[in-house]
Amino acid sequence: EAGVTQFPSHSVIEKGQTVTLRCDPISGHDNLYWYRRVMGKEIKFLLHFVKESKQDESGMPNNRFLAERTGGTYSTLKVQPAELEDSGVYFCASSQKGTGVSYEQYFGPGTRLTVT
Amino acid sequence: GESVGLHLPTLSVQEGDNSIINCAYSNSASDYFIWYKQESGKGPQFIIDIRSNMDKRQGQRVTVLLNKTVKHLSLQIAATQPGDSAVYFCAENAWRGYALNFGKGTSLLVTP
Numbered sequence: 233e234a235g236v237t238q239f240p241s242h243s244v245i246e247k248g249q250t251v252t253l254r255c256d257p258i259s260g261h262d263n264l265y266w267y268r269r270v271m272g273k274e275i276k277f278l279l280h281f282v283k284e285s286k287q288d289e290s291g292m293p294n295n296r297f298l299a300e301r302t303g304g305t306y307s308t309l310k311v312q313p314a315e316l317e318d319s320g321v322y323f324c325a326s327s328q329k330g331t332g333v334s335y336e337q338y339f340g341p342g343t344r345l346t347v348t
Numbered sequence: 349g350e351s352v353g354l355h356l357p358t359l360s361v362q363e364g365d366n367s368i369i370n371c372a373y374s375n376s377a378s379d380y381f382i383w384y385k386q387e388s389g390k391g392p393q394f395i396i397d398i399r400s401n402m403d404k405r406q407g408q409r410v411t412v413l414l415n416k417t418v419k420h421l422s423l424q425i426a427a428t429q430p431g432d433s434a435v436y437f438c439a440e441n442a443w444r445g446y447a448l449n450f451g452k453g454t455s456l457l458v459t460p
Contacts, residue, residue, distance in 0.1 A: 236391070263446065275392070275437065275450040288447055323391050327446075337448060339384075339391030 234258070236340035238324050244346045250312040253343045257306070257326030263287075264307050265327075265337060266299060270320040281307060314347045321345070360457045367425040369454045371438035374419060378440040382448070383412060383423045386435045395423070395436075425456075433458045 237256045245251050257264045266278040278297070279289040283304035292299070296315070301307040311318055321344050325337040361367045373381075379400045384392035398405045398412045398421075405412050411424040421438050435455050439448040 265446070265448075267448075267450075274452045275439075275448075277447040277449070280446050291447065325391075336382075336394050336397070339393070341389065341391045 236324055236326050236338050238322075238340040238343050240343060241341065242344045242346075244348065245314055246348055247316055248313045250310065251314055251345060253309045253311075253322055253324075253345070255307045255309070255324030255340060257324070258338055260328070261326035261338075262304070262329040263327040263335070263337075264301060265325040266307070266309055267291075267323040267325065267339075268320050269323070269342075270317070275323065278309075311345070314345075316347050319345055319347045357452070358455045358457065360459060361428050363428060363430060363458055363460050365428055367423075367428045367432070367456060367458075369423045369425075369436050369438075369456065371421040371423075371451050372419060373421065373438075373440055375440065375442065375449070376419070377442040378419075378449075380441050381412070381414060381421050382439045383410075383421075384437045384439060384450075385432075386437065386453070388434075392437060428456075428458050430458050430460070432456060 239254045243251050262283050264281040267275050269275045277291040280287045281301045284301050298310045321342040323339050323342045325339045327335040327337045382397040383395040385395050386392045396407045396410050396412050398414050403414050409426045413422045435453045437450050437453045439450045441448050
């Protein structure tokens, strides 16, 4: 079974440009999460989808970040316009359907975003 | 705010020795705790988890201990091997919460 995949693995963009990250969760996983790790800091939660609905977006830093999960399959995270402080590694994770129970979250390899 | 933190940023052990990685948390509502291992170029990989109604759980060569009184979590790795070299993160969330709250990570280096 394929794991969580992310594309691209590395992106270098200039400040002010737009970047779109993609995540393909494990097939059948209703829950999809985005996290990011800024250099030297801990991994921080961004948001959580249940199927195509945003369940929790309390970790989204500001309105320059837009996440979508059309059709409840893959998800995209767009940063527009990118700022220097957005540099870091963006992780996607997925887990099985659950109601009030935490299931193991499987992480993708991450996308390393560098804003210059 | 609530936080999950690690006592040591790096840990160096000799191959064959046991490793202990510690983690403190501050959220008394935390119900579920997980240890992740992250190797270079890869995402965090699940190692072992424990719920707050337990104080110990064992896996293959790994044991997680939970002390709710002092809000402390530890990961013990028996007979540490070179392949165990990685960054280890503890994470937690509260009952009915899905978002994981991660600590900063401890880098484990296994020397021959």
